[in-house]
Amino acid sequence: MRVQTARTDTADRMLDLAERLVQTRGFNGFSYADIASALDVTKASLHYHFPTKAELGRRLIERYSDAFTSALVALDESGVGALDKLRAYVEIYAGVLRNERMCLCGMLAADYATLPEPMKSAVTHFFEVNERWLAAVLEQGRVAGELHFAGPPLEVARLLVSSLEGAMLVARSFNEVSRFQWIADRLLTDLSAAESVSTGARSIENPYPVG
Amino acid sequence: MRVQTARTDTADRMLDLAERLVQTRGFNGFSYADIASALDVTKASLHYHFPTKAELGRRLIERYSDAFTSALVALDESGVGALDKLRAYVEIYAGVLRNERMCLCGMLAADYATLPEPMKSAVTHFFEVNERWLAAVLEQGRVAGELHFAGPPLEVARLLVSSLEGAMLVARSFNEVSRFQWIADRLLTDLSAAESVSTGARSIENPYPVG
DNA sequence: GTCTATAGGTGGATAGAC
């Protein structure tokens, strides 16, 4: 059993940069040359670790999805209430946006038609995992009397995922994180109040700086 | 004053196809060669009408934005109520999605970081126009007692634009228009009911088949 | 207004030395 010598493995650094490039420029908006020059390695070295761009893309989603899932599991094990879970969930998105990025899978959803098949199914799987987790949280909150909404939790969960992804997409164009924050706050307010009573100043803390 | 001879001008056909390619594959997901081969012309001919890809992109947004604005003006002049305006607005989006496309400017928002400057400002302008129009409709509906929401209309308008864009983005990945329709219906229901009472089957008619 | 031809560059990807 051998621990990696380098603090950050080369392949990981490649993935880190590739991830940022996809999240900012899209899957068709960067090249192996971009990564190679930034990391001071050759394209050939990149191809050693990631034979094809399709494979690189697949690995990116895999890693991103796993990290996301871990964060959601950690939230479940934290024992906090449903509303706080939703706040933390929103904060993950906000952290991504603060780094001037779009959600990896939200970005890939835009590029969807041009993606190789393995990446396509990984993208939709990401959304489904998120929707299922949110649906469970919503149900938990409804049972606890903490959240109020009509209809199936999964349907509300889908509204949340779509709205947050869209809010990131648009807010990033304006380079205004506040655009995202206001929308996210309003979505949560509408769920936590018995009737639609969302006015005044809302703010959310900052516990999950991510990505 | 001379009417174009051809039923559809060549430049228009080029724009039509380029628009579809951007809406399905993104601005970095197609080439002049794609358009040329599909229309049976040469790349050089394309460059005659649209010297650079940046100029082609700018013209695409211009045309799309103008068509959208015309549709909104027509709605204003139709004299229908605020809720029906919102329904028609949603139906424009639904029509785009049914053609297996993403909103042009929603797609370009994903490609934003890679766009030439003139395209960037045209994209954000599109969103602002939509938000302003929606804010006016929301205010109209609130005054008429037809819509119920708290806070500034512009804030709710931004929620609507972002949520609809996100719903298109995600629904297109699943190739499920119904995902979009459920979310859009729920958004409108939440605005039209005094309290959040959205259950059961909702449906919306189909008056604006669009691009 | 459309064509042929091509420039000049970059894309993803591979062979083979070290």
Place this chain on the structure above:
DNA sequence: GTCTATCCACCTATAGAC
């Protein structure tokens, strides 16, 4: 595991004939 060198397909864009 990283390099040099290279392939070939494709990219945006232009020159100049018709």
